[in-house]
Amino acid sequence: MTRDIADLLADAVDDRARALTGLLPTPAAFALTRARIRRRRIVRHSVEAGVGIAASGAVVAGAWLGAHVDRSPAPPAHTPSTSVSPTPTPTPTTGPTTSAGPAVPPTASPGLPTTLPAPDGLLATTGPGWVLAAYRSAPADPASSATVVHAMIAIAPDGARYRLVDLPADQSVELLDWHAGDSRARVSYGPSGVDGGVTGWIDLRTGALTRDDLALPAGHVYEARLDDGTTLWTANLDPGPVRLWAVPESGSPRLVGQLGDHWTKPRVSPSQTRVAALAPTAASVVVLDVATGARSTVDLAVPGGECALLGWLDDRSVLVSCFDHTGPDPIVQRNPRLVQVDVDTSARTTLTTLGVGQPFALTGVVGVTVRPGTIAFPAYTLDAVIPMGDVCPNSVWEWSGSGLRQVPVPQGSDTFQLAAAGGNLDVAASAGCAARITPPSLTRLAPDLSPTVLAPAPDPLGVATQTTLTWVVAR
Amino acid sequence: MAGWEPMLEVVARERYPQLVARALLLTRSRADAEDLVQDALVATFGGRARFETAAQAEQYVRRAIASRFVDRTRKGARERVALGRVAHDATAAPDEGGLPGSVECALALLSPRQRACVVLRHLEDLSVHETARVLGLSEGSVKRYVADGMATLTRVLGAAVPPERTPVVLVKEDDRRDS
Numbered sequence: 189m190t191r192d193i194a195d196l197l198a199d200a201v202d203d204r205a206r207a208l209t210g211l212l213p214t215p216a217a218f219a220l221t222r223a224r225i226r227r228r229r230i231v232r233h234s235v236e237a238g239v240g241i242a243a244s245g246a247v248v249a250g251a252w253l254g255a256h257v258d259r260s261p262a263p264p265a266h267t268p269s270t271s272v273s274p275t276p277t278p279t280p281t282t283g284p285t286t287s288a289g290p291a292v293p294p295t296a297s298p299g300l301p302t303t304l305p306a307p308d309g310l311l312a313t314t315g316p317g318w319v320l321a322a323y324r325s326a327p328a329d330p331a332s333s334a335t336v337v338h339a340m341i342a343i344a345p346d347g348a349r350y351r352l353v354d355l356p357a358d359q360s361v362e363l364l365d366w367h368a369g370d371s372r373a374r375v376s377y378g379p380s381g382v383d384g385g386v387t388g389w390i391d392l393r394t395g396a397l398t399r400d401d402l403a404l405p406a407g408h409v410y411e412a413r414l415d416d417g418t419t420l421w422t423a424n425l426d427p428g429p430v431r432l433w434a435v436p437e438s439g440s441p442r443l444v445g446q447l448g449d450h451w452t453k454p455r456v457s458p459s460q461t462r463v464a465a466l467a468p469t470a471a472s473v474v475v476l477d478v479a480t481g482a483r484s485t486v487d488l489a490v491p492g493g494e495c496a497l498l499g500w501l502d503d504r505s506v507l508v509s510c511f512d513h514t515g516p517d518p519i520v521q522r523n524p525r526l527v528q529v530d531v532d533t534s535a536r537t538t539l540t541t542l543g544v545g546q547p548f549a550l551t552g553v554v555g556v557t558v559r560p561g562t563i564a565f566p567a568y569t570l571d572a573v574i575p576m577g578d579v580c581p582n583s584v585w586e587w588s589g590s591g592l593r594q595v596p597v598p599q600g601s602d603t604f605q606l607a608a609a610g611g612n613l614d615v616a617a618s619a620g621c622a623a624r625i626t627p628p629s630l631t632r633l634a635p636d637l638s639p640t641v642l643a644p645a646p647d648p649l650g651v652a653t654q655t656t657l658t659w660v661v662a663r
Numbered sequence: 664m665a666g667w668e669p670m671l672e673v674v675a676r677e678r679y680p681q682l683v684a685r686a687l688l689l690t691r692s693r694a695d696a697e698d699l700v701q702d703a704l705v706a707t708f709g710g711r712a713r714f715e716t717a718a719q720a721e722q723y724v725r726r727a728i729a730s731r732f733v734d735r736t737r738k739g740a741r742e743r744v745a746l747g748r749v750a751h752d753a754t755a756a757p758d759e760g761g762l763p764g765s766v767e768c769a770l771a772l773l774s775p776r777q778r779a780c781v782v783l784r785h786l787e788d789l790s791v792h793e794t795a796r797v798l799g800l801s802e803g804s805v806k807r808y809v810a811d812g813m814a815t816l817t818r819v820l821g822a823a824v825p826p827e828r829t830p831v832v833l834v835k836e837d838d839r840r841d842s
Contacts, residue, residue, distance in 0.1 A: 193816055197688065197786040200766035204684035211680045217701060218675060224705045225671070516801065 223654045295351070297337045299325020299627065299653040301643040306350035310342060311371045311392055314662060317610050319343040319642055320366045320373055320392070321630070321659040322355070324380070334653070336380075340392060343642045345632070353395040360385060361397075361658070364410045365419075368662035376410065404433055404441050411453065414460045420478070422447065422454065432463065432476055445481035448474055453554060457500045464506055464531065470494035473506060475531045486531050495527070498555035498587070499563040505530050507539075507563050507587060509549035520570045524548050526587060539587075544570050546592060547585040558608040559635070562588040564595060566604040584615055596637060598629060598645075609661040611635050614642070616657060628657045667708050673717045674724060675704065685725055688770055688786070689732045689778050699735075703727035725787055726797045729779040733798050769819040776800070777812035784809050 213221065294302035300323050321341045327334040336357035342350045355361060360380040364387065366373040371392050378385025387410055388399040402408070408423040417437030422430050432444040432454065447454060447465050454463035454476070464475045471494055473486045488495045488508060495510035511524040524542040529535070542548060547567030549555075555565035566581035568574065580602040584595040597604065601617035608614065612635070618628040630643040646655060674682075679700070686696035686703075706727040707720060714720040770778050776798070783794040784805075791809075795802045 193781075193813065193820070194785045194788070196766050196820060197782065200688065201681065201684045201786070204687055204767075205680045208680035208683055211683060213675055213679060213697065213701065217697070221675075221701045221704050222668070222671070224701075225667070225709045514801070 220654070226656075294349075296647060297325075297339070298334065299323065299337050299646050299655045300339060300341075300351075301349055301646045303339075303341055303349045303351040306342065306352045310350055311352070312369055314342060314344075315368045316663050317345040317612070318368060318662045319614070319630070319659050320363055320662065321643060321657060322361050322363055323646070324355075324360065324656040325646065325653045326357075326380075327653055340390070340395070341643075342392075343630075345640070345642075347640055347642050349643060352392050355395050359397075360656075361390060363658045363660045365413050366660045366662050373660065374410065402435055402441060404435070408433070411463075412456050414456070414478075418478075420444075420454070420456070420463065432478075434478060443481070444478055445476045445483050447476065455497065455499050455506075457503050458557070458560065459503045461503070462531075464497060464500065466495070466497040470496070473497055473508070473529070473531065484531070486529060486534050488527070488529060489534075489536060493523075496549045496553045496565075498526075498549060498553065498565045499557050501528055501561055501563065504532055507555070509542075509547075509553070509565075509567075511548070518573050519548050519568075520544055520572060520574075524570065540592070542570060544572050546570055547583060547594075550581065553581070554606070556606045556608040556613070558586060558613045559588075559611050562586055564606055564608065564613050566606070569594075584617075586613070593637075595633060596639060597631075600626070603628075607659070607661050609663055614659075614661060616659070618645070627653075627655045630657070630659065667714075670714055670717060670720050671704065671708050674720050677717065678721050678724075682721070682724055682728065685782070685786070686728050686732070688767060688782050689729065689775070691767070691771060699728055699732055700724070702731040706731060726783065726789075729783050729787075730797050730799070733776060733779045733800075765820065769816050772815050772819060773812045774808070776804075777808045777815075780805050780808035781812040781816065785813075 212218075292304055294304050296302045319342070321343055323337070323339055323341060325337040327336070338355040338357055338359065338361075340352045340355060340361075342352055344350075358380050360378055362376040362385070364374040364376060372389045373392060374387065375390045375397070376385045376387050377390070377397050386399050387402075387408070388397055390397050402421070404421055405423040408421045411420040411422055411432075413419045419435045421433045421435060421441070423433065430447045432447055433441045434444050435441045448467055454465040456463050456478075461479065462475055462477050464473050466472075467474055467485065471488050471490050473488065475484045475486060476482070488510065490510050490512070492514050493510055493512040495508040498507040498509055501507050505528050508527050508529055509524070510527055511519060511522045513522070515522040520543060524546075526539045526542065528537045528539055540546075546569070547565070548570050549565050549567045553565055553567070555563045558564050564584060564586045567583055567585050568581055569583045581604060582602055584597050584604055584606065586593045586595055595613065595615065597615060597617045600619055603618050605616040606613060613633045614630065615633065616628045616630045619626040627645040629641065629645040632640045632642050634640070643657075682700045682703070683693065683696050686699040687693065690696050690699060703724045704727075707723045714723070770781070773781065779798055780794055780800075783789045783797060784791070789797065791802050791805050794800075794809075795805045798805070800808075
């Protein structure tokens with residue numbers, strides 16, 4: 189008598205499961221799994237940056253021996269002494285005014301790039317283009333006796349790095365926004381390992397944290413700051429769809445409108461009058477007017493397909509990357525394409541179809557507007573055989589009106605976080621999506637793509653660590 | 664603790680043996696199976712879906728095990744060939760993790776995609792459409808993989824194929840090139 193194959197499969201699983209009774213993931217493996225999940229969630233929730241919008245990003249990565257790391261003991265090119273001019277420079281600078289004192293050697297800690305001590309008055313001398321970064325480096329094995337390193341670092345545009353303040357090991361801090369010259373920064377914070385901390389401010393001289401008092405619904409999430417000081421926030425009343433709030437620099441929160449049940453990060457238009465977010469079906473875009481709350485849904489007209497919203501090309505149109513669900517397996521045969529969509533008329537213009545050697549942007553990818561009309565985004569560089577699936581990005585590309593251009597990134601990277609300010613593109617790159625986790629590096633690319641390493645991948649110094657990097661670019 | 668963490672811990676604490684057992688239908692090494700489960704947990708809890716119950720989350724993890732397994736076979740032709748060779752070597756000694764049963768040995772005769780399709784169709788009870796979506800394959804390919812896989816399993820195990828699932832071969836020859 190034959191048995192149904194489904195029964196045989198189910199019995200095989202039951203037999204095996206019984207033999208494995210009591211099996212649990214090892215603490216180290218489970219800690220790594222949690223870290224990888226946090227990493228994905230942070231990347232997914234990371235703040236989108238565009239021209240005129242505070243640029244920030246966050247990457248979590250593990251640092252393992254043998255990975256590409258920062259082993260250079262050389263001090264940053266711009267080496268200040270520990271004393272600075274008593275009168276802060278009011279104009280943007282690349283570093284603090286230095287005295288003729290002897291150079292201070294950089295110091296290294298596991299999971300941190302080498303840094304110099306921050307001279308008094310450093311923050312007041314910072315200008316647009318400086319980066320504020322929070323590194324938290326913890327042992328990969330929770331049973332390890334190695335200490336957690338958690339520090340706030342200021343990075344000059346030339347890559348000089350200054351350790352501002354050390355933070356509590358059990359605290360998690362995500363940077364959200366920072367004005368050049370300011371001694372405090374907007375953050376989300378909470379106990380380490382916990383999503384959805386509260387928002388507030390950190391004193392960059394002392395590390396003291398102060399909670400926001402914004403009268404927004406619980407669980408509100410910071411989205412962006414507009415040039416007039418207004419900040420945008422999202423939250424969902426439970427139960428209820430996600431809504432957008434605007435909070436003026438002084439005044440009460442104003443409910444702008446409803447984004448939807450599921451959404452990607454809202455992207456602010458160049459004139460900062462509207463936001464756009466991808467609807468959950470990845471087949472339409474929701475557009476909200478920040479002033480009036482007027483809401484429209486723009487159909488991307490991809491029946492049997494889906495799109496990624498890469499960003500605003502101009503005040504009227506967005507750039508989307510689409511493909512069809514039907515067709516042969518390889519993505520390249522599923523009509524991958526970049527499309528410009530007019531959000532007022534829903535008119536669609538295919539800018540280019542994508543072939544082998546060109547970028548395929550996965551749904552949910554976050555692009556940044558580097559310069560007017562130029563959007564950078566992580567992508568998978570297509571080959572002839574890669575099928576549709578949960579592929580990880582392996583490259584970064586820019587679209588401008590004149591075409592596509594590949595941005596240089598470290599070999600083997602498969603996780604990218606982008607920010608843009610001043611016409612430059614900042615890329616935090618690491619591995620860990622599909623490849624073995626490596627620590628993040630942070631590189632600035634000028635309009636001609638010439639790179640400046642702001643922070644090389646940190647050296648774990650013999651300790652297997654998981655490093656969280658979150659950063660913002662001052663403007 | 665974040666909203667997803669208690670659910671992750673429940674799934675890992677209470678369902679880990681069952682999940683590893685499922686993964687062992689696809690891969691012969693317990694270490695690989697555990698890696699696969701970890702990957703599936705990351706894919707499940709790092710995604711956008713929200714779960715009300717551990718059972719709901721576990722269902723996603725099960726599907727993710729199959730999709731991550733197939734993704735691993737997509738890393739390159741060399742790896743695909745190697746995986747295929749191992750998969751078809753029924754005489755290969757089982758890796759650490761205990762002796763495999765006859766079903767696991769029979770599954771090892773199938774290509775990775777055939778295995779994933781058979782498991783999703785006949786263990787997880789997904790439709791052809793759902794299986795295609797989970798694995799990122801065309802429906803025609805799924806039908807072909809299930810048909811070929813079931814033919815082998817039926818021959819080796821003498822198992823019965825449910826009449827309603829008797830495979831129908833409808834695909835073009837092109838769809839077979841990466842099997």
